[in-house]
Amino acid sequence: MANIIEISHLTKSFGGAAVVNDVSLAVREGEFVTLLGPSGCGKTTTLRLIAGFEYPDVGTVLVGGEDVTDLPPYRRPVNTVFQDYALFPHMTVAQNVGYGLRIAGVARVDIARRVGEALRMVDLLDKIQAMPAELSGGQRQRVALARAIIRQPKVLLLDEPLSALDVKLREAMQVELKHLHNRLGITFLLVTHDQKEALVMSDRVLVMDAGRIVQAGRPADLYDRPASPYVADFLGSSNLLEATVAAIESDRIVAAARSARIAALSNGVRFQLGERVLVAVRPEKALLVALEADLPGHFNRLEGTVIENLFHGHTLRTGVDIGLAAPFVVDSQLQQALSQTQAPAPGIRVAVGIDPANVTLFPGERGR
Amino acid sequence: MKLAQRRRLAILGVLMPPLLWTLVFMIVPYAIMFTYSFWTKKFPTFVPDFQFGNYALLFADPQYYQVLLRTLKIALLVSIAALLLAYPLAYFLVFKVRSPRLRLGIYMATVVPLWVSYLLRAYTWKTILGSEGVINSFLVWSGVLAQPTDLFLYNQFSMVLTLTYIFIPFMVMPIYTALEKIPRSLIEASKDLGVARLPTFVMITLPLSVPGILAGFTFTFCLTFGDFVAPFLVGGPNGSMIANTVQTQFGTALNWPLGAALSIVMLAIVLSIISLSDRFERAGRLDLA
Numbered sequence: 001m002a003n004i005i006e007i008s009h010l011t012k013s014f015g016g017a018a019v020v021n022d023v024s025l026a027v028r029e030g031e032f033v034t035l036l037g038p039s040g041c042g043k044t045t046t047l048r049l050i051a052g053f054e055y056p057d058v059g060t061v062l063v064g065g066e067d068v069t070d071l072p073p074y075r076r077p078v079n080t081v082f083q084d085y086a087l088f089p090h091m092t093v094a095q096n097v098g099y100g101l102r103i104a105g106v107a108r109v110d111i112a113r114r115v116g117e118a119l120r121m122v123d124l125l126d127k128i129q130a131m132p133a134e135l136s137g138g139q140r141q142r143v144a145l146a147r148a149i150i151r152q153p154k155v156l157l158l159d160e161p162l163s164a165l166d167v168k169l170r171e172a173m174q175v176e177l178k179h180l181h182n183r184l185g186i187t188f189l190l191v192t193h194d195q196k197e198a199l200v201m202s203d204r205v206l207v208m209d210a211g212r213i214v215q216a217g218r219p220a221d222l223y224d225r226p227a228s229p230y231v232a233d234f235l236g237s238s239n240l241l242e243a244t245v246a247a248i249e250s251d252r253i254v255a256a257a258r259s260a261r262i263a264a265l266s267n268g269v270r271f272q273l274g275e276r277v278l279v280a281v282r283p284e285k286a287l288l289v290a291l292e293a294d295l296p297g298h299f300n301r302l303e304g305t306v307i308e309n310l311f312h313g314h315t316l317r318t319g320v321d322i323g324l325a326a327p328f329v330v331d332s333q334l335q336q337a338l339s340q341t342q343a344p345a346p347g348i349r350v351a352v353g354i355d356p357a358n359v360t361l362f363p364g365e366r367g368r
Numbered sequence: 369m370k371l372a373q374r375r376r377l378a379i380l381g382v383l384m385p386p387l388l389w390t391l392v393f394m395i396v397p398y399a400i401m402f403t404y405s406f407w408t409k410k411f412p413t414f415v416p417d418f419q420f421g422n423y424a425l426l427f428a429d430p431q432y433y434q435v436l437l438r439t440l441k442i443a444l445l446v447s448i449a450a451l452l453l454a455y456p457l458a459y460f461l462v463f464k465v466r467s468p469r470l471r472l473g474i475y476m477a478t479v480v481p482l483w484v485s486y487l488l489r490a491y492t493w494k495t496i497l498g499s500e501g502v503i504n505s506f507l508v509w510s511g512v513l514a515q516p517t518d519l520f521l522y523n524q525f526s527m528v529l530t531l532t533y534i535f536i537p538f539m540v541m542p543i544y545t546a547l548e549k550i551p552r553s554l555i556e557a558s559k560d561l562g563v564a565r566l567p568t569f570v571m572i573t574l575p576l577s578v579p580g581i582l583a584g585f586t587f588t589f590c591l592t593f594g595d596f597v598a599p600f601l602v603g604g605p606n607g608s609m610i611a612n613t614v615q616t617q618f619g620t621a622l623n624w625p626l627g628a629a630l631s632i633v634m635l636a637i638v639l640s641i642i643s644l645s646d647r648f649e650r651a652g653r654l655d656l657a
Contacts, residue, residue, distance in 0.1 A: 051556075053556050053559075053560075073560050074559045074560070074561075074562050074563055074564050078560075079561065082556070082557060086551065086553035088558075088572060089576070090575050090576060099561055099563070100561030103561075147557075151562060
C-alpha cells in the first residue's frame with residue numbers, strides 16, 4: 001500500500017526551543033496510527049503541521065504524494081477532530097456538519113443527503129436540528145467526527161479527541177472510533193497521551209519524547225519489546241532497577257542490584273561484564289508466591305517483605321521491599337473476589353518469581 | 369429575634385443606602401422633570417399645569433424636531449465611523465499581534481485617553497482643525513492654500529470627527545472583548561473544513577463578534593446623542609445638537625417645561641435603544657465555552 005502521509009525532517013521551534021525536532025514518519029493508506037507521548041512532547045504540533053495550522057521551519061509534509069508543506073489548511077485534503085470539538089456555537093448540528101460543503105457551493109439537496117449520511121454514521125440523526133450547547137460531551141464529539149468525515153478527507157487527524165470524556169464513554173468511543181475506521185477505510189492519525197487508548201485503537205504507535213519519535217511499531221511489539229526505559233515505563237508500567245552485569249552465560253546475562261540477582265535472556269544484545277544496566281520487569285509478568293513455595297527452576301527468585309496492597313478491581317498490586325530504593329511492584333490477576341483471595345498482608349516475607357524471558361535489560365546511564 | 373428575621377433586617381440594612389441614593393438622586397429628579405414637562409410657560413417664568421402643549425410643540429416646530437433628527441443623524445454617523453475604525457483595530461490586536469505585551473500596550477494607548485479630560489480632548493481638535501490650526505498652517509505653508517480655510521471647523525464634519533475620536537474607546541473595548549472570547553479552534557476548524565480566510569471571517573468571526581458590535585454601537589450612539597460640549601466647541605451654527613437645545617431651555621430661554629419635555633423624549637429614545645440592543649444581545653447569546 002502507498003504512503004498517504006510522508007513527513008521528512010520536520011522541525012518546528014517556538015521561541016528558540018525545538019518542539020518538533022527532525023521528525024520523519026510515513027503512514028500507509030488506511031492505517032490507524034497513533035502519536036503517543038506526554039504533554040509537551042511535540043505530538044500535537046506534529047499534527048498541526050500536517051493540518052496546516054503551523055508551518056515548519058525545516059522539512060516537508062506530503063499528503064497523498066502531494067507536497068502540502070506551504071499550503072494553507074483550507075487547501076489540504078485532511079480534516080481534523082479538535083480536542084475541544086470546535087463546534088460553531090451559532091449553527092445547528094446540521095449546519096455545523098454541512099458547513100464546509102455549503103461554503104464550497106455544493107447543491108442543497110446533496111448537502112442534506114450527505115449530512116444525513118454522516119450523522120447516521122455517528123448515530124446522531126435525531127439531534128440534527130439541535131444547537132451544540134444543547135448536546136452532551138459525547139454527542140458534541142460525534143458531531144465533530146461527522147463534520148470531519150463528511151468531506152471524505154484522505155486523512156482524518158484526531159487531536160486528543162476523547163480526553164474530555166469520562167472513562168466509560170471514552171472506552172466506548174475508542175471501540176466506536178476503531179469500527180468507524182474499519183467502515184470508512186480512511187487513514188486515521190491520532191494524537192493522545194493515553195497509552196491505553198493508543199494500544200487499543202492503533203495499528204501502529206509512534207512514541208514521542210522531547211520532539212522526537214523514540215520508537216515506532218505495532219502496539220504489542222512496543223509493549224513487549226520497548227527500545228528504551230522511557231518507552232517501557234510510558235507504555236504500561238515497569239519496575240526499573242539499576243544494576244550491574246555480574247555474569248555472562250551462554251544465553252543468559254545475570255545482573256546484580258545489591259543482593260538481588262536477576263537473569264535475563266541475552267537475545268543477542270551484548271553487554272560487558274561490570275557494565276551498568278537498567279533492568280525492566282512489568283508488574284503483571286512477575287509472580288508473587290509464598291516464601292516456601294517452589295518456582296520453576298529457571299525462574300529468578302527475589303525475596304522481600306510486603307509493604308502494601310493496592311486493590312485495582314481486576315488486579316491486586318503488591319509492593320515488595322527487596323532491599324532496593326523503590327519497592328518491587330507485582331500485579332496479581334484476581335480470579336476470585338478479593339475476600340476469597342489469600343493476599344499476603346504487609347510485613348509478611350514473600351518470594352517474587354520472574355521468568356528470564358520477561359526481563360529486559362537496557363544499557364544504564366542512558367536517558368530515561 | 370429569629371435568625372430569618374434578623375437576616376432579613378440585615379439585608380434591608382445593606383440595601384437601604386443604595387436604594388435611598390437611587391430614590392433621592394435618580395427617581396425623584398426624573399419625577400420632578402416629568403412633572404415640569406406638563407407645566408405652562410407664563411412670562412417671565414412658568415406655572416404648574418397639566419397639558420401636552422410642550423410635547424406637541426416639539427413635533428410641530430421644525431426648529432426642534434430638526435435638531436432632534438440632526439442629532440440622531442450625527443449619532444448614527446459617529447457610531448458607524450467608530451465601528452469602521454474600531455473593528456479593524458480590535459481585530460488586528462486580537463488576531464495579528466503576537467506579543468501580549470505589545471497587544472496590551474496598543475490597547476492601553478487606545479483606552480488611556482478616557483482618563484484625559486473630555487474638554488481637553490474636544491479642544492484638541494479645535495486646535496488641529498481651526499484657522500490657526502495644524503492643518504491650515506501646513507496647507508498655507510506648503511502653498512496649497514493662499515489663506516487659511518474654515519472648511520474644517522464649525523460644521524457637522526468636525527463634529528463627527530471629534531465625537532468619533534472621543535467615543536471610539538467605547539467601541540474598541542467591547543469588540544476587543546468579544547473577539548478575544550472567540551476560541552481560536554473555531555477559526556482553525558473553519559479553515560480545516562476547506563473555507564478560506566474571508567468566508568471564514570464572514571461566517572464565523574463576524575457573527576460571533578456581534579454582541580461586541582451591539583454593545584459598542586449602543587455606547588457610542590447614546591453617548592453622542594446626549595453630548596453638548598463638542599457641538600459647543602467645534603459645531604458652529606448648524607452643528608448644535610439636542611442637548612444644547614435642552615441647555616438653552618433651562619438657561620437663557622428660561623422655558624423649563626419645554627426643556628423638560630425635550631429631556632423626557634431624549635430619555636425615551638436612549639432607553640428604547642438600550643432595551644432594543646439588549647434584546648438583540650439576548651437573542652443571539654451563545655455559549656462559547
